[in-house]
Amino acid sequence: MERITLEIDGKKVKAEEGMTLLQAAESIGVEIPTLCHHEDLEPYGACRLCTVEIIKSERTRLVAACCYPVENGLIVKTDSERVNKIRKMILELLLPLAPTGPLMTLATKYGLCEYVKKSEEESEWKVKEFRFPAEEPTYCTLCGLCVRYCAEVTKENVIGFIGRGIDRQVALVPGKCCISCRECESICEGGKFMDKFVSLLEL
């Protein structure tokens, strides 16, 4: 296996061929936020939250760290202004759809929401401003974790995507029988695995 040396946020990193930038960053403790990534699943590259800036032959590019393979001599910036602007926008667009814990925690780091203490016992997340409102929260970011886990790990293919573009949504595949493993529920990043599914699946 060929050893590859690259630079992440100014630090030299040794990596193995076939590793992704996300894995290389993790190996030296550089944290890159993710939403649709899961180590048991194939890289998907859909949420784009792990976007990083790479410099290669003096050209700068924005790539998804969960999918981009390590390369010798590559310079990676995981925390640049451009990168943070993109992450902030992704969270700003997703928050109104899934205003729940996991997303709020991430969004706090980018100054999009705050944790407000209401009383001694009570406190809540508060979104500072909804610049891009959703009609109503769906509690689903369409990250596909449930769909892919059901397909790739449990190999049941009970959940799938329907619709295209802005009409995309998660739905049950007709005629498929759920084995009630409940993995989809625990893996859900929207924070609240669609109640309707749980009831439909009669878990």
Place this chain on the structure above:
Amino acid sequence: MGKIKSASELSKLRQKILSKRDPKKPCITICSGTGCHAYASEKVSNAFQEELKKQKLEKAVDIKRTGCHGFCEKGPIVVIYPKEICYLQVKPEDVTDIVSQTIKEGKIVGRLLYTDPHTNEKIVHESEIPFYKHQKRLIFGNNRKIDPKNIEDYIALGGYKALAKVLFELTPKQVLEEVKKASLRGRGGGGFPAGRKWETTRNANGEPKYVIVNCDEGDPGAYMDRSLMEGNPHSILEGFIIGAYAIGSHEGFIYVRQEYPLAVENTEIAIHQAEEYGLLGEDIIGSGFGFNVKIHRGAGAFVSGESSALVSAIEGKVGEPKPKYIHTAVKGLWGKPTCLNNVETWANVPFIIDNGAEWFKSLGTSNSKGTKIFSLVGKVNNTGLVEVPMGMSLREIIYDIGGGIPNGKKLKAVQTGGPSGGVIPKSLIDTPVDFDELAKLDSMMGSGGMIVMDTDTCMVDIARYFVKFLSEESCGKCVPCREGLRHMLRLLNNITSGKGNAGDIERLEELSEFTRDASLCALGTTAPNPVLSTLKYFRNEYEAHINEKRCPASVCRELIAYYIDPEKCQACGICTKNCPTGAISGKKGIVHVIDQKKCIKCGACIDVCPERFGAIEKISGESIPLVPKSMKVKSIR
């Protein structure tokens, strides 16, 4: 017909086909492309058969149903050889005259000829019609001479000669070098050098290697790949086999939209015939080289034209793009090296082999060689498919070939490159059309869509239309494309319906930049182009919609009102009769008035108001003048 087993057998077959054909024998060709088909060219063709039979001429005259001629505005097109007499908009009832006069007596049926709208001159020969005269129909030209269902027509014109040359005189490496030297760039949109792509696949590790024809054309108003696939499938097949030989592939796929039934049918026939003649399959022309082709019918998604999505679709999965940090050329179909090119790109290959890279390079501009087929549509007199050398200016295409703007209107802008292309304003129409020049203007070549817009076009509405198309055709997988487009569309809907707010333009710019930079595939990264280019050149229109609630082109329904000018109205009553909601009041001698509360702004009144009165107008951004009750009509002086 047995299989052809050598290059000399192929040329003998060509001689045999030609010797059986008398070039002096009259031949009636009827365009049977999709455009003419929609104009009932089949009925015209049947009428010719019956008429020839009736006049006992069926042996003396040939009939050929050809591929698309391109001048779709004037279909069905009939061209009579050997004199190349061209009749336009032919109906079955014209057939008797054509046979009795032109075929029997050699006379011209004047009423069916093309009339130059500027000089009123009648033009007899197809190639002399301005629409054709200014073109360079290299790839598309043979469509009109060929019955796409008959391989012998293609062979007669020198078809498969390039393939024989490649198989017997050149090594795969030499073929590759020739295509590289010709600087052929991909015609599907990206403009990536085809030779370099071929080389990457050839040199990539992994067997088998696959090659693919991308015929998933899906841009609104674009149909050049479709017409080529329908009209001359063997030219694509020949280029495809040559490419496979150069790359070292023995298995190929032609991805055709299911919605293109004639393209699917003609390609199926072409593959079958080519196999029958030994030009496809095992041991092609006795050379030992084998290559098999399968058709994959696309389930109709615009995004499936993206290479990684197309590959997924052929694999039987959902046609969704995947991150392409390792190119399809290296790791594509079933993880194997895969070279994917557009229909037109493959069709260029036999010409390069036949005539040489140097000849090909003599056409076009410094970095864009050869010709390009465009689908010229919208507000232009001669809509249709045009093929021109790279570097021809937009002005020449729109005015010399397209015949300018209809109804005395003026040009406003041209949209190039399909839905994710950009809008180019009139002030820049002297720009030479090639890959790099269009990119400089924030537009792109795309696959060759060219939509002409006149001054009645609202540029904000255009941006809204394309963003809506893309928001529905995006796969919806990645956040920047899906959510970015969702909110761009929401803002554009607001602006065009009079609900725009200060700050919307900046928000559109912010979203556009985000979607462009962060999306997963090229659909997303180019999707903001319609917004960015209209903002760049027509920002004042956005401002008028937002700040003054005015649509300068009087298009956006919620921002306009229909008004009858009391000075011009002659109280003829036509508008009152045609108004579907009964919104127009008025009687004989009394000026008609539109009740704005009842008006649904369908525009029926403006369409029916006699041109000599021209009393109805659209008002935007200003209050509707009050008309005194029961005002009497002023007579026309």
